[in-house]
Amino acid sequence: MNNVQIVNTAQKKKEILDAYAFRHATKQFDPDRKISDEDFRFILETGRLSPSSVGFEGWKFLVVQNEELRMKIREVSFGGQGQLPTASHFVILLARKDVRYDSKYVEYIYKNIKGLSDEAFKQIPSAYKNFQENDIRILDNERTLIDWASKQTYIPLANMMTAAAQIGIDSCPMEGYNKEKVTAILKDAGILDEEVYDLSVMVTFGYRAAEPKHPQTRRPLDEVVEWVH
Numbered sequence: 683m684n685n686v687q688i689v690n691t692a693q694k695k696k697e698i699l700d701a702y703a704f705r706h707a708t709k710q711f712d713p714d715r716k717i718s719d720e721d722f723r724f725i726l727e728t729g730r731l732s733p734s735s736v737g738f739e740g741w742k743f744l745v746v747q748n749e750e751l752r753m754k755i756r757e758v759s760f761g762g763q764g765q766l767p768t769a770s771h772f773v774i775l776l777a778r779k780d781v782r783y784d785s786k787y788v789e790y791i792y793k794n795i796k797g798l799s800d801e802a803f804k805q806i807p808s809a810y811k812n813f814q815e816n817d818i819r820i821l822d823n824e825r826t827l828i829d830w831a832s833k834q835t836y837i838p839l840a841n842m843m844t845a846a847a848q849i850g851i852d853s854c855p856m857e858g859y860n861k862e863k864v865t866a867i868l869k870d871a872g873i874l875d876e877e878v879y880d881l882s883v884m885v886t887f888g889y890r891a892a893e894p895k896h897p898q899t900r901r902p903l904d905e906v907v908e909w910v911h
Contacts, residue, residue, distance in 0.1 A: 697848065703898060705847035707854045711768040711888030717851055722771055725887065728845035729838035736810060738791060740778040740831040741838060742879060744868075745771060754867050755884075761858020762886070769854075769886035774868070775839055776879040777831035782821070783810035828880050835882040846887055856884040 717725075729743060746752060756766040766772060780787040784807050792798045792806055815821045820830040843853040865881050868874035874881070900906075 701844060701847040704850070705843060705853065706894050706898060708765070708852040708886070708888070708890050709854065710764040710891040711770065711852065711886070712891045713768040715770065715889040717770040717887060717889075721849060721851065722887070724849070725842050725846050725851070729842040732838035732841045734834045734837065735830070736813070737796065738778075738781050738788060738831075738834070739795075740781040741835045741882070742776040742778070743838070744774040744776060744873060746774060747771065748871075751867070751871055755859070755864055758863035758867070759856065759859035759884075761856045762884070765854050765856065765886040768888065768891065770888035772884070772886050773842075774884050775835040775882045776874070777828060777835050777882040779824070779828055779831070779878060779880055781831045782827065783807050783814050832880065832882040839883055839885055842887075843885065850889075851887055852890045853885055853887045856886065859884065 726743065726745075734740060746755070752766045752772060756762055759766065778787065782788065788806070788810070789803065792803050793800070798806070814827075818830070820826045839855060843855065846853050861881055864884075865874065865876065868881070869876060
């Protein structure tokens, strides 16, 4: 590695860590500042490109810009009182329920997205049956399978928030809502097929209305990390 590469790498590391330091759970956004279409497409793209367990991509992103719908969700979301009326963009991450090894969706992913032939795909269901049934035990009931898919959605969630921070855009992930009531609102609006999707987590994006009152705090690295040699 030459000196230029060393400098560039050090600069990139600093930029990434600066983005993590910049990011905070923004409770109030500036309602007059909107994220450009180009910037928000970039944020969504980092979510789309996120990894998932065995490549199933068991998620869907609902970008809710309808103000009336946002306010209905706000009524049943104690964690979104300041964010939902002021955020530039609001995303609901849904988890797929049909991520079983033998589902039509998994067949679609491997044949239509990954490009496997019929012959090559024949090995996939049996391999992932053992993985899901015995290795990680997520076929015990419907809830364990959905919870597994829901965990996957937190990967694009984190990637989108970090990518946003790197270009100076704020965010706030939200779990503070009544799941049953938000699900009913989305179903009534005709944008949630409950046979296929389950509500996982929500996130708002925009520009902070004010700087945080307190600096970011985290436990020290040596308390978080244990090395095993």
